Amino acid sequence: MDQTTAPPLRWGLLGAGRITEGALIPALRAQGAALVAIGCRDAARGQDYAQRHGIPHALSYADLLAREDIDAVYIGLHNSAHLPWTLAALAAGKHVLCEKPLALDAGEVRRMQQAQAASGRLVHEAFMYRYHPQIERLCALVHGGELGELQAMRGAFGFRLDRAQDSRWDPTLGGGALYDVGCYPLSLMRLLTGARPQVHDVRARRGGQGVDVLAHVVLGFGEVLGHFDCGFSLPALDAYFEVIGTRGSARLTHPFLAKGIETELVVRIGETQRTERFAAVDPYRLMVAHFERAVRGHAALRWGLDDALEQAEALDAIFARLQWSEAR
Ligand SMILES: NC(=O)c1ccc[n+]([C@@H]2O[C@H](COP(=O)([O-])OP(=O)(O)OC[C@H]3O[C@@H](n4cnc5c(N)ncnc54)[C@H](OP(=O)(O)O)[C@@H]3O)[C@@H](O)[C@H]2O)c1
Structure with missing residues (x-):
C-alpha cells in the first residue's frame, strides 16, 4: 500500500x-494524519x-499513551520532559517524534537507544x-567543490524571549539558549562536516533562573573552524548561517526558521555574486512526511538516535567548556 492509499497514521500529541499549535498541528493536518488525542496536564485546558x-x-499523558x-x-x-515521555511512549509501543533538543545529555540518548x-x-x-x-x-555546494575547500562556518540564532x-x-526544566537555539547551528555544522566538534571556547551570559541567555561558541571540525552565537536576550529575531571555502562563500538568510517564506542562498565566488531562491515550503510538513514514510517502512529514517547521540555528546562537550561572562 502506498502513502496515498494507506490509512492515515494515527497521532497523539x-x-x-x-x-504544537503553531507548526505541528498544521503540518500533520496538511499531511492527512489522523489527530486522535491531545495530552495535557490540565483537563480543562486540554x-x-x-x-x-x-x-x-x-x-x-498516561491515558493517551494507553490508547491502542x-x-x-x-x-x-x-526539554526536561523529553526523556521520561519518550521512554513511556516507547514502552507503550508508539513511534516518537520528539522536539529538539531530544535529550539533555548523551546519557539520556543512550537510555532512549536501549528503550x-x-x-x-x-x-x-x-x-x-x-x-x-x-x-x-547548501550541502551540495559545500561537497561539490564550487566553494573550494571548506575553511570555516559561522552562524547565529537568537530572538527576544x-x-x-x-x-x-x-x-531544572532544560532551559537556556544553547539547548533552545544554539543546538541548530551546531546541528548544521555537524551535518555539513560529518564530524564531531572539538570545543575551543564557550562564553555565556547568565540570566533567568540561572541559564545561559546569550552564548558564543568556538569549535573545530578537524581543519574546519566553526563559531556561532545564540540567545534569547536579543532585541529581535536574528539568524544566519555562512560557509566559507578557499574559493567562495555561501550564506543562508533564513537557515533555521523558514516556514512559508521565500528564502535565499547568496553565493559569492571571487568577485561575482548570485542569489539562489527557494520557494516557500513547510519544513515541518516535510519532516512529518519523511517520518511517516519511515514508520510505514517505505524509507529509512535519515537521522536516527546515532545522530541524536552525536549531537548530545557535542552539547555535553560545549557545556563542559562553558565559562560565565560575568566579571569576578
Ligand atoms: N522545532 C521548532 O521550530 C521549535 C520551536 C519552538 C520550540 N521547540 C521545542 O518544542 C518544545 C516546546 O516548546 P514550546 O515553545 O511549544 O513550549 P511551551 O508551549 O512553553 O510548552 C509546551 C508544553 O510543555 C509543558 N510545560 C511547559 N512548561 C512546563 C512546566 N513549567 N512544567 C510542566 N510542564 C510544562 C506544557 O504541557 P501541558 O500543555 O500538558 O501543560 C506545555 O503546553 C521545546 O522542546 C522546544 O525546544 C521547537
Whole structure:
C-alpha cells in the first residue's frame, strides 16, 4: 500500500503547547494524519485546546499513551520532559517524534537507544530545518567543490524571549539558549562536516533562573573552524548561517526558521555574486512526511538516535567548556 492509499497514521500529541499549535498541528493536518488525542496536564485546558483544533480526545499523558488507536506521538513538551515521555511512549509501543533538543545529555540518548531497541519503534529528533531544500542545496555546494575547500562556518540564532513564565528560563526544566537555539547551528555544522566538534571556547551570559541567555561558541571540525552565537536576550529575531571555502562563500538568510517564506542562498565566488531562491515550503510538513514514510517502512529514517547521540555528546562537550561572562 502506498502513502496515498494507506490509512492515515494515527497521532497523539503530548503537551498543549505553542509549537504544537503553531507548526505541528498544521503540518500533520496538511499531511492527512489522523489527530486522535491531545495530552495535557490540565483537563480543562486540554479540552479547550482539543475543541479549538478539532481533536477528538483530550487526555492525561498516561491515558493517551494507553490508547491502542494511536500509532505515533509527537512530544512538544519542555526539554526536561523529553526523556521520561519518550521512554513511556516507547514502552507503550508508539513511534516518537520528539522536539529538539531530544535529550539533555548523551546519557539520556543512550537510555532512549536501549528503550528503542527493546520496542522496535522509531525515535526522531524534530530538527525540521534539515528538511528544507535549501539545506540540501547548501550541502551540495559545500561537497561539490564550487566553494573550494571548506575553511570555516559561522552562524547565529537568537530572538527576544519576553514571556516571564517560560521553561526556557529554568535550568531544572532544560532551559537556556544553547539547548533552545544554539543546538541548530551546531546541528548544521555537524551535518555539513560529518564530524564531531572539538570545543575551543564557550562564553555565556547568565540570566533567568540561572541559564545561559546569550552564548558564543568556538569549535573545530578537524581543519574546519566553526563559531556561532545564540540567545534569547536579543532585541529581535536574528539568524544566519555562512560557509566559507578557499574559493567562495555561501550564506543562508533564513537557515533555521523558514516556514512559508521565500528564502535565499547568496553565493559569492571571487568577485561575482548570485542569489539562489527557494520557494516557500513547510519544513515541518516535510519532516512529518519523511517520518511517516519511515514508520510505514517505505524509507529509512535519515537521522536516527546515532545522530541524536552525536549531537548530545557535542552539547555535553560545549557545556563542559562553558565559562560565565560575568566579571569576578
Ligand atoms: N522545532 C521548532 O521550530 C521549535 C520551536 C519552538 C520550540 N521547540 C521545542 O518544542 C518544545 C516546546 O516548546 P514550546 O515553545 O511549544 O513550549 P511551551 O508551549 O512553553 O510548552 C509546551 C508544553 O510543555 C509543558 N510545560 C511547559 N512548561 C512546563 C512546566 N513549567 N512544567 C510542566 N510542564 C510544562 C506544557 O504541557 P501541558 O500543555 O500538558 O501543560 C506545555 O503546553 C521545546 O522542546 C522546544 O525546544 C521547537
